[in-house]
Amino acid sequence: MPPTAAARTPRAALAELLAGNRRFVSGQPVHGHDVTAAAAVASGDQQPYAVLLGCIDSRVPLEAIFDQTFGSICVIRTGAHVLDRAVCGSIEYVVGQLGVRLVMVLGHERCGAVGSAVEALRSGRLPEGSLRYVVDRIAPAVHEVGADDPDAHPLAIRRHVRRTVATLRADDLLAGPVGAGEVAVVGALYDLATGEVALLPEE
Numbered sequence: 001m002p003p004t005a006a007a008r009t010p011r012a013a014l015a016e017l018l019a020g021n022r023r024f025v026s027g028q029p030v031h032g033h034d035v036t037a038a039a040a041v042a043s044g045d046q047q048p049y050a051v052l053l054g055c056i057d058s059r060v061p062l063e064a065i066f067d068q069t070f071g072s073i074c075v076i077r078t079g080a081h082v083l084d085r086a087v088c089g090s091i092e093y094v095v096g097q098l099g100v101r102l103v104m105v106l107g108h109e110r111c112g113a114v115g116s117a118v119e120a121l122r123s124g125r126l127p128e129g130s131l132r133y134v135v136d137r138i139a140p141a142v143h144e145v146g147a148d149d150p151d152a153h154p155l156a157i158r159r160h161v162r163r164t165v166a167t168l169r170a171d172d173l174l175a176g177p178v179g180a181g182e183v184a185v186v187g188a189l190y191d192l193a194t195g196e197v198a199l200l201p202e203e
């Protein structure tokens, strides 16, 4: 059975995703080896069951770490999963038009983008160009944990995931289905050392 057929509730979609991560961690992926044009063609019409928002980090390819096949998940990646209107609109599309029930925000340990924001706020030297936009979006999380805290980097990574989740839950088009329990927005963290994805507990 394709995962899409079994994952039409937020809870089932989350279980499907985490099962895929366990296959990845155990070195027994079902789909990981099948990165071929034939597999892409076989996916036919897309019927994704989750949308993942992750970081651009080259060590965190989302389809691979969740052992997902073509057509099963939608993936959006920006530096430190920073939101902008295009990202929010894309998630609104996936939820509203494709019927996806699960949105996962995935941060990761040693995130360079969050590290850059911590460094910029400590030094007072803010970057120029559009990178400034990215740092500005991460800055509230750094301020909340305290830029001078020795653990500001790992703490801000977690705080920034939680803030991103909260923003999406309050999104104009997502708040309704989230409030009704039809759609879930969850935050999680990827461990570069083990390959494991752990849900961030609700506060």
Ligand SMILES: [Zn+2]
Residues within 6 Å of the ligand: 055, 056, 057, 079, 080, 108, 110, 111, 112, 113, 114
């Ligand atoms: Zn990152």
